[in-house]
Amino acid sequence: MTLAPTVPMDEVWAKRLANRTHRMRPSAIREILKLTSQGDVLSLAGGLPAGELFPVAEVARATERALSLNGVRALQYGPSNGLPELREWVAGKRKGAEAYRVLITSGSQQGLDLIAKVLLDPGDNVAISAPAYMGALRAFDPYEPNYLPVDMDEEGIVPAALETVLAQGVKFLYVVPDFDNPSGRRASLERRQAIVEVCDRYGTLIVEDAPYRELRFDDTIYPPLFELAPDRVVHLGTLSKTLAPGLRLAWLLLPEQLVDIVEQAKQAMDLHTSTFGQSVAYELVKDGALEKRYPALREHYRSQRDVLVEKLHGALGDRLQFEVPPGGMFLWATLPEGVDATDLLRVAVEHGVAFVPGQSFYPREGKLNTLRLSFSLLDEDGFTEATKRLAAAFDAYGIRG
DSSP: OOOOOOOOOOHHHHHHSOGGGGGOOOOHHHHHHHHHTTTTOEESSOOOOOGGGSOHHHHHHHHHHHHHHHHHHHHSOOOTTOOHHHHHHHHTTSTTOOGGGEEEESSHHHHHHHHHHHHOOTTOEEEEESSOOHHHHHHHGGGOOEEEEEOEETTEEOHHHHHHHHTTOOSEEEEOOSSOTTTOOOOOHHHHHHHHHHHHHTTOEEEEEOTTTTOBSSSOOOOOHHHHOTTTEEEEEESTTTTOGGGOOEEEEOOHHHHHHHHHHHHHHHSSSOHHHHHHHHHHHGGGTTGGGHHHHHHHHHHHHHHHHHHHHHHHGGGSEEOOOSBSSEEEEEOOTTOOHHHHHHHHHHTTEEOEEGGGGOSSSOOTTEEEEEOSSOOHHHHHHHHHHHHHHHHHHTOOO
């Protein structure tokens, strides 16, 4: 594989760039993926869904149906807010949702960008967990916000810490209540109610991201924040983790006051999300077809988690402390004090294994001795070898038990 060369920015070109580009940074995960594409490097880094679960044959049949039933519409320009039937399907998944408040987006990342575009001026405060989803930070960065990190515990954002932050005045709170990326934590019902209550007291809008919500490993189901406060929450959902990320199909559920302005921003960005992709996606999700996939998805990722946990204990013992998540795709881990995970990554890649240093997930200076491990891709043999290589990297770095 030939990688594109990195071209340095000279003074002439630097002057041509908008000031906002100075806030743009590459995704650490994407950069690590470049490393893992070279040579024999096993990746515990990227949170890609398991390809063997993609419904390839079903997509082929859905494509035929979409084209045979309404092929001209599927290939034509479409409404900016999305196909009506797909928006109705989305609205039907959430209590208090109405189809006119649904906007179909080209992946959740576009949804995050749209929200930032219509809400943020340079210097505006944004409340965000520490650690936080890296993709949200990269989406918000060009709009030059000031991040106010909120402390977390095993249930996610701490309400008392949130109150301290909101008292400083913020445009919105960004939160992932279900199997947070990177921490894997899930907020209890009491914690969700407390978050909504604190935000309500300060008149704060909540941006709730829910990409992993359906990937739970137990029978516990808590309502999304949207259902607790449908007029104060922007809710993001996606098909990337439950169907296929290549479809680039996601959605925003918006407070009615934001519907028109976010749609206008969408029109300026790409006119509309692919009508062809939406048509195929609707054929894949209608009549409860998507929900029928959930049990197999949950069992697969639960099993993956359990295998990685077992292999980490066997290979590393107490040299790596980590939380066992109740869902999602990630383990959040802590190294001994004084160990820099970014430095350890360089050694790990030399030993043929990669992870994501935790520093990448903090809006400001974060904990250098943290890291994220993904259990979404490798099989048991892969986990065995990856953790063996990780142990060798620990040895070479000098991390002893």
